[in-house]
Amino acid sequence: MDGHDHWLREIEPELDGELSLAARAALARHLVSCAHCAGARASHLEVRAALASAAGDRHARTFPQAPAVRTRTLAVLATVVLLAGAGLGWALHARWGGPGGGDLEASRAAIVVR
Amino acid sequence: MLLGAPQETPSRVTYAIEVVRAAAGSRRSLAAGRVSGPQETALRLALRSDSAEVEALFTVEPGLDTTVTLAGRFFTRRLFGRSRRGLPLWEQDDYQRTATIPWGRVARVYPFGPPRRQAADSLWIEIAVMREPAGGETRPDEAVTLADSVLELRLEAVTRPRRAVVVLTLVRGDSASAPRTLDLVVEAPARAVELAVGAQGARRLEVGLARPEPPRAARERALALDADVVCLRVGEPGTARPLRVLCGRLNNVARKLPLDGTDTLVATLARPGPR
Secondary structure, three states: HHHHHHHHHHHHHHOOOOOOOHHHHHHHEEEEEHHHHHHHHHHHHHHHHHHHHHHHOOOOOOOOOOOOOHHHHHHHHHHHHHHHHHHHHHHHHHHHHHOOOOOOOHOEEEEEEO | OOOOOOOOOEEEEEEEEEEEEEEEEEEEEEEEOOOOOOOOEEEEEEEOOOOOOEEEEEEEOOOOOOOEEEEEEEEEEEEEEEEOOEEEEEEEEEEEEEEEEOOEEEEEEEEEOOOOOOOOOOEEEEEEEEEOOOOOOOEEEEEEEEEEOOOEEEEEEOOOOOOOEEEEEEEEEEEEOOOEEEEEOOOOOOOEEEOOOOOOOOOEEEEEEOOOOOOOOHHHHHOOOOOOOOEEEOOOOOOOOOOOOEEEOOOOEEEEEEOOEEEEEEEEOOOOOOO
């Protein structure tokens, strides 16, 4: 098995298109003569196809990557969430918050001389 | 006293109180009462309903002209709601209000704040403060009439006693001395008293009355709930420091005060009779 480790490690980068042409050629040459490594490459491809199908794209040509979230978008989202939370907290406090809503002085006794 | 100086006539102060509810243009008296007493008499008022309690101590300060300053220290509690365990939650408040009014003029006290402009009904307490010559009458008196059982109104005259009647008995084993009645002035120098128990000899004591320390609780202090409490200081003759101190209300209840040895002093504190 130890002789295949190098080629098994090369399969993933090769499928991602990260290997040089020379490395790809060497891997292809090895796969012709090695059923074990060829089977491993086929398994990698089947896993990727299953994930693409689960993501809703059965005819994907490449492995679906997680969309990159831009920092600016993230900041806007965080601000919106914070404002919504503050607004909701304010509304809930006004409705069910601490005792004695309203002006304290207005609820206190007053002496009026007419 | 300076000859020719104007002598101030002792006067009595009277608080006339009426609890009024107004709804749909009609006015209805729920309760009324009257409290009067010497000039320094204060009015302790308690108004309770199912959802609110108002306690107040009103005092008056005569002005130089025909006016009087009415000061009220309020303690209010309002039912806010119920806890998750079903127990009532109360909101408590403490504050002071003053107003200067002519003698005899009615002042309205809105216990739960002035009514809103278009409120359907409102409730207030009318208080008029009058002054008249005492004419030798020194005891406070109270009267209250309830017209609606939904409301509970309590009116009390609050005066701090200047004198008290103290009945002393010395108990030694199975024997007791004859009761000795003393008319003591509060904060006056101590007086010597001799109590004889059978043939075993007499015991000399010095007794005096003092006012108690102010209560620790703010409510008790503000509403003067200790107004009729005095402290009997008992000491040996010739010693400045009292042997024992007994504090109690002037309510004719006999209280036992163990002295050193086998002696026990039984003291009854009461208000003095009218002069």
